[in-house]
Amino acid sequence: xxxxxxxAAVSSSEVSFxxxxxxxxxxxxxxxxxxxxxxxxxxxxxxxVDLIFADPPYNLQLxxxxxxxxxxxxxxxxDDWDRFDSFEAYDAFTRAWLLACRRVLKPTGTIxxxxxxxxIFRVGSIMQDLGFWVLNDIIWRKANPMPNFKxxxxxxxxxxxxxxxxxxxxxxxxxxxxxxxxFNDDLQMRSDWLLPICTxxxxxxxxxxDKVHPTQKPEALLWRVLMSSSKPGDVVLDPFLxxxxxxxxxxxLGRHYVGVERDGTYADFARERIASVERAPDDGLAVVTPRRxxxxxxxxxxxxxxxxxxxxxxxxxxxRHVATVRADGSIAAGAVAGSIHKVGASxxxxxxxxxxxxxxxxxxxxxxxxxxxxGRIRSELAAAGA
Amino acid sequence: xxxxxxxAAVSSSEVSFxxxxxxxxxxxxxxxxxxxxxxxxxxxxxxxVDLIFADPPYNLQLxxxxxxxxxxxxxxxxDDWDRFDSFEAYDAFTRAWLLACRRVLKPTGTIxxxxxxxxIFRVGSIMQDLGFWVLNDIIWRKANPMPNFKxxxxxxxxxxxxxxxxxxxxxxxxxxxxxxxxFNDDLQMRSDWLLPICTxxxxxxxxxxDKVHPTQKPEALLWRVLMSSSKPGDVVLDPFLxxxxxxxxxxxLGRHYVGVERDGTYADFARERIASVERAPDDGLAVVTPRRxxxxxxxxxxxxxxxxxxxxxxxxxxxRHVATVRADGSIAAGAVAGSIHKVGASxxxxxxxxxxxxxxxxxxxxxxxxxxxxGRIRSELAAAGA
DNA sequence: ATATCTTATGAATCCCATG
DNA sequence: GCATGGGATTCATAAGATA
Numbered sequence: 001x002x003x004x005x006x007x008a009a010v011s012s013s014e015v016s017f018x019x020x021x022x023x024x025x026x027x028x029x030x031x032x033x034x035x036x037x038x039x040x041x042x043x044x045x046x047x048x049v050d051l052i053f054a055d056p057p058y059n060l061q062l063x064x065x066x067x068x069x070x071x072x073x074x075x076x077x078x079d080d081w082d083r084f085d086s087f088e089a090y091d092a093f094t095r096a097w098l099l100a101c102r103r104v105l106k107p108t109g110t111i112x113x114x115x116x117x118x119x120i121f122r123v124g125s126i127m128q129d130l131g132f133w134v135l136n137d138i139i140w141r142k143a144n145p146m147p148n149f150k151x152x153x154x155x156x157x158x159x160x161x162x163x164x165x166x167x168x169x170x171x172x173x174x175x176x177x178x179x180x181x182x183f184n185d186d187l188q189m190r191s192d193w194l195l196p197i198c199t200x201x202x203x204x205x206x207x208x209x210d211k212v213h214p215t216q217k218p219e220a221l222l223w224r225v226l227m228s229s230s231k232p233g234d235v236v237l238d239p240f241l242x243x244x245x246x247x248x249x250x251x252x253l254g255r256h257y258v259g260v261e262r263d264g265t266y267a268d269f270a271r272e273r274i275a276s277v278e279r280a281p282d283d284g285l286a287v288v289t290p291r292r293x294x295x296x297x298x299x300x301x302x303x304x305x306x307x308x309x310x311x312x313x314x315x316x317x318x319x320r321h322v323a324t325v326r327a328d329g330s331i332a333a334g335a336v337a338g339s340i341h342k343v344g345a346s347x348x349x350x351x352x353x354x355x356x357x358x359x360x361x362x363x364x365x366x367x368x369x370x371x372x373x374x375g376r377i378r379s380e381l382a383a384a385g386a
Numbered sequence: 387x388x389x390x391x392x393x394a395a396v397s398s399s400e401v402s403f404x405x406x407x408x409x410x411x412x413x414x415x416x417x418x419x420x421x422x423x424x425x426x427x428x429x430x431x432x433x434x435v436d437l438i439f440a441d442p443p444y445n446l447q448l449x450x451x452x453x454x455x456x457x458x459x460x461x462x463x464x465d466d467w468d469r470f471d472s473f474e475a476y477d478a479f480t481r482a483w484l485l486a487c488r489r490v491l492k493p494t495g496t497i498x499x500x501x502x503x504x505x506i507f508r509v510g511s512i513m514q515d516l517g518f519w520v521l522n523d524i525i526w527r528k529a530n531p532m533p534n535f536k537x538x539x540x541x542x543x544x545x546x547x548x549x550x551x552x553x554x555x556x557x558x559x560x561x562x563x564x565x566x567x568x569f570n571d572d573l574q575m576r577s578d579w580l581l582p583i584c585t586x587x588x589x590x591x592x593x594x595x596d597k598v599h600p601t602q603k604p605e606a607l608l609w610r611v612l613m614s615s616s617k618p619g620d621v622v623l624d625p626f627l628x629x630x631x632x633x634x635x636x637x638x639l640g641r642h643y644v645g646v647e648r649d650g651t652y653a654d655f656a657r658e659r660i661a662s663v664e665r666a667p668d669d670g671l672a673v674v675t676p677r678r679x680x681x682x683x684x685x686x687x688x689x690x691x692x693x694x695x696x697x698x699x700x701x702x703x704x705x706r707h708v709a710t711v712r713a714d715g716s717i718a719a720g721a722v723a724g725s726i727h728k729v730g731a732s733x734x735x736x737x738x739x740x741x742x743x744x745x746x747x748x749x750x751x752x753x754x755x756x757x758x759x760x761g762r763i764r765s766e767l768a769a770a771g772a
Numbered sequence: 773a774t775a776t777c778t779t780a781t782g783a784a785t786c787c788c789a790t791g
Numbered sequence: 792g793c794a795t796g797g798g799a800t801t802c803a804t805a806a807g808a809t810a
Contacts, residue, residue: 061785068781069800071736077783087514117523117548118785121514124507128473136540137503139525141578142782144803148574150786151563151800154522154614157576159783160546162503177537188534190543192527192578197782200805215783228540295580300569304581304606310670327639327666328562328613328673329569335765337674339568355571381529381580520785557788563800574801677799678788684797727798740798 029235029256032247032274034267037239037260041100049104049258050174050234052111053225053246055217056097057082058119059090068149077214081262087122094119094126097239102130104237108172110135112225113162114217120160132164135173139192140221144199163229173229180228189228195220204243204269212269213243222249230255244270248277295381297374299340299355300329307373314340314359317367321347323359331359340370415621415642418633418660420653423625423646427486435490435644436560436620438497439611439632441603442483443468445476445505454535463600467648473508480505480512483625488516490623494558496521498611500547500603510548518550521559522577526607529582549615559615565673566614575614581606590629590655598655599629608635616641618671630656634663640671681767683760685726685741686715693759700726700745703753707733709745717745726756 033040060082066074084090101111111132115123128134138161145157165173180189195218202219204212222245230236232254238246241259243266250257251274261267302308303325310327323333323343330337336346340355356374360367419426446468452460470476487497497518501509514520524547531543551559566575581604588605590598608631616622618640624632627645629652636643637660647653688694689711696713709719709729716723722732726741742760746753 058783059785060783062783063785066784066786067737067800070779071731071734071738072780074784074786075781082783116783116785117510117520118783121507121510121548124503125511128507134503136542137506137546138540139527139544139578141525141527142803144782145576146782146784147801147803148784148786149801150784151567151574152561152786153784154524154549154566155574155576155802156522156784158525158578160523162507163540175538180540188537188541190531190541192525192544196804199782199803203782211782296571298570298573301606304609310666312670324669326670326672327609328565330565330674332669332672335768337672339572341572342568380582554785682789682797725797727796738796738798740800742798 028258030251030258032241032244032259032261032267032271034261034264036262038096038100040260041097041104041237041239044104044237044258046103047106047109048235049237050106050109051226051230051236051255052101052105052109053222053236053238054097054101054111054113055215055238055240055242055246056094056113056115056119056123057084057240058116058215059084060116060118066149074146074149075214079214090119091122091126094123095130098123098126098130098132101237101239102132102166105166107166107170108174110163110165110170110173110229112229113164114140114159115162116156116159120162124162127162127164131167133166133168133170134162134164135175136163136191137161138163141192141194143194143196145197161225174231174234176228176231180224183227189224193221193224195224198245204273213266216243217245219245219249222246223253226250226253226255241270242266244273247274251277252280254279295378297377297381298329299370299374301377302370302373303327303329305377307376308361308370312361314361314370315367316344316347316358317360319367323347414644416637416644418627418630418645418647418653418657420647420650422648424482424486426646427483427490427623427625430490430623430644432489433492433495434621435623436492436495437612437616437622437641438487438491438495439608439622439624440483440487440497440499441601441624441626441628441632442480442499442501442505442509443470443626444502444601445470446502447504452535460532460535461597461600465600476505477508477512480509481516484509484512484516484518487623487625488518488552491552493552493556494560496549496551496556496559496615498547498549498615500526500545502542502545506546506548513548513550517553519552519554519556520548520550521561522549523547524549525578527578527580529580530585531583547611560617560620562614562617562673564676566610568674569613575610579607579610581610584631590659599652602629603631605631605635608632609639612636612639612641613673627656628652630659633660637663638666640665640668680764683763683767684715685756687763688756688759689713689715691763693762694747694756698747700747700756701753702730702733702744703746705753709733 028044060077062076062078113123140159142157145155148155198216198218203216206212226249235256236250238259241261244259247257247259259270308325310325312325314323314325314331321333323331325331331340331343333343333347336343340359341353344353344355344358356371359370361370414430446463448462448464452462454460499509526545528543531541534541584602584604589602592598612635621642622636624645627647630645633643633645645656694711696711698711700709700711700717709717711717717726717729719729719733722729726745727739730739730741730744742757745756747756
């Protein structure tokens with residue numbers, strides 16, 4: 001359960017589309033609008049929004065089913081809203097909603113868009129073409145991503161956010177540099193953020209126990225977005241609200257929200273969720289501490305760093321067993337090859353072995369434990385603030 | 387025996403452009419070509435390259451000078467080669483060199499392109515438009531990035547690499563999954579890589595002590611790129627060679643290289659650097675072999691070898707299901723009979739099952755996985771075959 | 773009650789040799 | 792070309808079940 005989540009009985013107003021008239025401020029502010037975002041945004045006043053967070057469909061283009069090694073089926077995102085006929089169709093869709101966003105965004109406002117490699121390049125290009133000016137791209141490093149079950153690619157362990165101003169010449173942009181630095185143990189906040197995916201109590205479930213939305217984002221991610229680039233009282237727009245993560249965090253942080261969601265069921269869940277959120281007290285906003293990455297140093301890094309060369313020999317403390325280092329970070333002893341742990345276990349006839357505490361390398365006549373070499377890399381990385 | 391192709395008796399000589407004739411293999415292989423990459427690549431044979439690494443100009447669009455808090459001036463990238471009049475000009479340039487790369491890339495080959503938020507969205511979109519199929523995007527997390535001196539943005543602490551195949555339907559792509567996993571202490575390699583930037587002794591300096599190239603990449607980055615997606619003997623092309631990081635690492639790892647560089651000074655530094663590199667010994671270049679590459683041993687061979695007798699009982703690890711071994715190498719459980727895989731799937735009610743990892747046989751009171759028995763046959767085969 | 777084991781699952785562009 | 796089938800493949804986290 002998120003530290004930030006609290007319960008309260010606050011109602012949020014609903015808005016429906018019976019009239020084509022433009023909304024007056026009280027109508028659309030702090031509301032969830034059901035409908036297509038381009039149509040909905042046309043009814044908002046021009047230059048009325050301080051911050052936009054958009055989580056559009058990714059256009060995943062998945063093939064057949066995917067099963068885990070235990071043969072269980074992966075619950076893929078194959079909803080209608082994520083299907084596009086071509087890149088051209090996706091581009092047209094993207095251009096339309098970005099243009100609508102651009103109209104309602106204040107000249108001092110900024111926009112965040114999240115995506116994956118399936119769509120983020122197209123989104124970024126179109127943003128640049130429309131005149132948005134990229135301020136940063138941010139990497140959400142997932143602490144617990146889904147693995148690559150078939151072993152055919154690198155684990156897709158991140159998503160990308162683009163943060164941009166309306167124009168290249170934009171002035172007066174909100175960036176709470178000091179707050180983010182304080183949040184980050186007095187180090188500048190970097191462009192890579194390590195955060196867990198949305199699971200557990202934070203994940204909205206139906207009465208049947210199924211997830212309500214296939215791509216619910218973690219509140220911690222929105223917390224950083226809103227804390228860094230908006231002020232209390234600002235208006236935060238989400239054109240693809242889903243189950244309302246951005247609006248819930250906006251309300252908690254004392255920002256106004258406007259959410260547009262095409263799916264009425266998602267919107268209902270979002271309204272209920274937002275209603276249960278209470279604005280945090282002014283002095284209570286700094287409760288979340290950033291999750292720091294402990295620098296895990298794989299054995300291969302020792303080779304990359306030149307501390308060990310391919311072809312070098314490793315041995316145990318008594319020189320009873322010897323192994324050859326290979327360029328890919330594996331080692332080989334006789335017919336056995338694999339990680340320092342696997343080969344260490346094998347030569348000793350054991351089930352398991354901590355290779356770091358077993359293998360040594362000869363340096364100027366003396367044996368040096370490879371864990372000692374790892375320590376050197378660790379201290380360099382720690383000094384760099386990683 | 388080394389899988390390495392014997393290196394032809396060709397010096398890594400210079401190639402010049404006095405004739406429009408196509409190069410013959412010995413001319414361009416393991417060479418640095420001075421010239422525009424589009425023109426140079428047109429002279430290479432079609433489908434002749436296994437891997438491309440491209441570090442194109444980023445189109446940084448910098449404004450005025452940047453100074454640190456102590457008023458020292460930051461040595462920015464403002465070379466002519468990084469200046470483009472517009473996004474359109476940059477796109478045209480990008481399309482041209484990507485098309486030229488596509489022609490020389492083998493159908494089984496893959497391409498890596500590195501960039502930052504200034505250019506990577508345009509590069510990625512154009513790659514998709516040209517038919518390249520994105521396999522992963524990789525984040526190079528810089529352990530020691532330059533801080534944001536003005537405190538106006540997040541520290542730009544990463545760069546993005548796109549890894550793509552030539553076509554969506556590409557087969558036979560090289561991805562040394564097991565090697566990367568061994569490298570990473572037996573965990574799948576993720577899409578975010580933490581590596582220091584290129585500094586210290588690795589950074590090429592002029593006699594005057596200035597850095598030779600403003601964007602020299604660390605060898606560790608190229609190490610991962612080449613180790614993961616190429617084999618010894620492969621041909622690695624770099625259309626923007628700069629000071630030759632990719633070629634130097636390729637040579638060290640027993641890959642052939644071709645580098646194209648427009649600037650003669652950079653090319654000279656690259657040649658000198660490549661010449662000083664030594665190829666790693668053969669036994670250091672071997673990688674962990676995937677199980678698919680091991681000789682196929684049918685289940686019946688275990689019966690032929692006497693490791694299992696017809697009539698023996700197989701069971702799973704918890705002894706929940708039992709099957710009887712038959713003389714023809716099939717097994718039977720109740721009314722179901724067939725291969726170890728089919729019957730394993732059937733008794734569990736699953737679509738598929740790897741029978742080798744499911745069935746055990748009782749040996750002196752203990753359960754032994756039949757995959758372990760297969761391993762014994764494989765080592766005997768290896769001993770006999772070698 | 774506590775510790776341990778088992779199961780479930782997450783924005784996924786996820787096999788390949790043989791006939 | 793396509794169909795077939797052997798058999799290869801996972802990490803972090805949370806929640807529930809068992810000891």
